[in-house]
Amino acid sequence: MASSPTSIVTLRDAVVLVGGFPLLSGVNLDLEAGTLSVVTGANGAGKTSLLRLVGGLVSLSSGTGEVSGIDLATGDLRELRRRVGWLGHEGSFYDDLSAKENLVFAAKALSRPTSEIDGVLYRVGLTSRASMAAKHLSAGQRRRLGLAWILLRRPTLWLLDEPYASLDDEGRTFFDQLVGDVVRSGATVLVSAHDPLRSSNLHPRTLTLAGGLVVGDEG
Amino acid sequence: MKQLSQRLLGPVTLVLLGLTFWLGLWLTPPDKTQGNLARLVYVHPAVAWVALYVSFGTATIASALYLWKRTRSLVMDRVAHCAMEVSVVFILLTLITGSIWGRPTWGVWWAWDARLTSTAILGVFALAYLALRRANDDADLRARRGAVFALLAAINVPIIHFSVQWWRTLHQGATVFTADRTLLIHGLMAWTLLISFVAFTLLFFWLLRARYRLEVLRGARYQVALDEALVQRRREGVR
Amino acid sequence: MIRIALLVAAKDLRIERRSRVLLWQVLPFGVMGLVLSGLALGPTHAGHSSAGPGLFYLVMLLVTLLMINRSQAIEGSRGTRASVATLGLDPAGVFLGKALALAVELWITGAVLLAGAVLVLHTALVGTLQALPSVVVILAALAAAGTLYGALSGGGQGPATLLPVLSLPGFAPLLIAGERSFSASLHGGAFWQWWVISLVALVAYLAMGILLYGVLEDS
DSSP states (O other), rough: OOOOOOOOEEEEEEEEEETTTTEEEEEEEEEEEOOOOOEETTTTSSSHHHHHHHHHOOOOOOEEEETTTTTTTTTTHHHHHHHEEEEEETTTTTTTTTTHHHHHHHHHHTTTTTTHHHHOOOOOHOGGGTTTTGSSOOOHHHHHHHHEEEEEEESSEEEEEEETTOOOOOHHHHHHHHHHHHHHTTTTTEESSSSOOSSSSSOOOOEEETTEEEEEOOO | OHHHHHHHHHHHHHHHHHHHHIIIIIOOOOOHHHHBBGGGGGGGHHHHHHHIIIIHHHHHHHHHHSSSSSOOHHHHHHHHHHHHHHHHHHHHHHHHHHHHHHHHSSSSOOOOHHHHHHHHHHHHHHHHHHHHHHHHHSSSHHHHHHHHHHHHHHHHHHHHHHHHHHOOOOOOOOBBBBOOBSSSSOOHHHHHHHHHHHHHHHHHHHHHHHHHHHHHHHHHHHHHHHHHHHHHHHHHHOO | HHHHHHHHHHHHHHHHHHHHHIIIIIIHHHHHHHHHHHHHHHHHTTTOOOHHHHOOOHHHHHHHHHHHHHHTTOOOOOHHHHHHTTTTTTTTHHHHHHHHHHHHHHHHHHHHHHHHHHHHHHHOOOHHHHHHHHHHHHHHHHHHHHHHHHHHTTTTSSOTTHHHHHHHHHHHHHHHHHHHHHHHHHOOOOOHHHHHHHHHHHHHHHHHHHGGGGGGGGG
């Protein structure tokens, strides 16, 4: 597979099928490590599917792909999943557990010290909501809890699906700062959004998706 | 050679089935105690053999080979699926012929006999396998879940068999062999029985082959539909 | 594997303690099942029937179906599944953990329903107590089997109607073994066969789960 040595994601004619329908219909993409890219496009363009494919959360039906050195067709997808941080737009945790309990579960699963949790909760602004059940958090707070879950994991590849949905202005600013810090620290971030980032001053690369294909690439 | 044997499979099966019915219904004598009813011995044991061992066994082996990464292929998944589907037909035939045989012997259509009950449970396993496949849209997931379920069903076969047997058993003793493998029936009857086993086994492979070819055609049709769907989907991108 | 199993079991039981689904929904259902069994037997047989052990296990099977659905629903939404998938948990550990939590819940329900059987169906107290060891093993086998069938039926995402048809044929020998060993405890008789059946089933399901649970994952 022809890819530059610094590529963390390489896709060639990548097709993802669900129930016989091609969600992705032949994506070609290279992402450099330590960069921020935004995937935009209308509903059903394939944004979430692209992120799920890159995260090893859905299988590659045809074409080739390599993420973080792992082949999407033949490699160990469980190992790939360990390397990515995923923020979905459906909520990302156990609803009946509190914000802190969710993070304790993630920390213990990853053999990380639970002492980091309070700091992470403070960073995402959820210290006062630490003992509240996740299902009682507002949509924006759930987003922040999702970010806390990823922060705790310190992945090399961040996949954020519609992170701006349900965020107020303060939330967007906070999010921009956080993503800026993450990219500067050397991680790669791939974000899906309906429109190009408006409030962001991060100058990301913008990929436009339509019909399960990358049809535009700017920046 | 392979083509010739495949071409001959159908006619040979039909000839042997015809021979079984001719020998079984006309040439062999009726049984001393069971009369003409005993002629079911030329159908029921052979059908049960195919249902419980040949077809279920084929589905199980193909499923195990699918789960083993080195032998994982679409062929194995298709063989498992097709064999299980044919298995349902044979299990149903086993239950029907068993019931017909049991009615005059036991006085009821259904008895809580070990083999009858465990065959019925196995039939539900086979139906559940088909239900499981229908419930999964994703081909890869469908194949993996189907294969695991087929293995679970196979492991359950002896567990169910012994549990129901210890629970209670009414089934008549071995018909063809005694415990020390001495043949109980002789001459023409034994030959007819042997032919029936071969005939129904060949019938299974004939049906399996036909069902498999249907699945291959379906796969080809799916591929054509998929190619069209890909073209359509890409068109959304250039609009 | 054991560390992840204990972590997952603790998480499931904590969620159960928080949501009280077992206490407020499953147990009343089980008790009602016993009462309905008595009513179905008719006034002549309700109080002194030898069907007590069989009815106890029949109700337990129905309770198990409910609880498998609950156990799988905890992993629930696609967002949760994706986030948890990125933890890269050892599937054998997840299987054992979920089976252990389910077993604990079934043991609690079983204890309540055994008391109910003594009260409502008039099974002899001493015989019922003697049946306890076999009940523990059978319910553990049901939990291991149920966890596998639950994952097969789609792990909380498949149709709810699929689980019964997948699991009940496999539950049949456990019902037989349970009923026979319970009856033997009440009325005397050999029951070593039933120990063999239930132990073989328990070991077989545990082995299959440890080996194959990972195969059932989404992608």
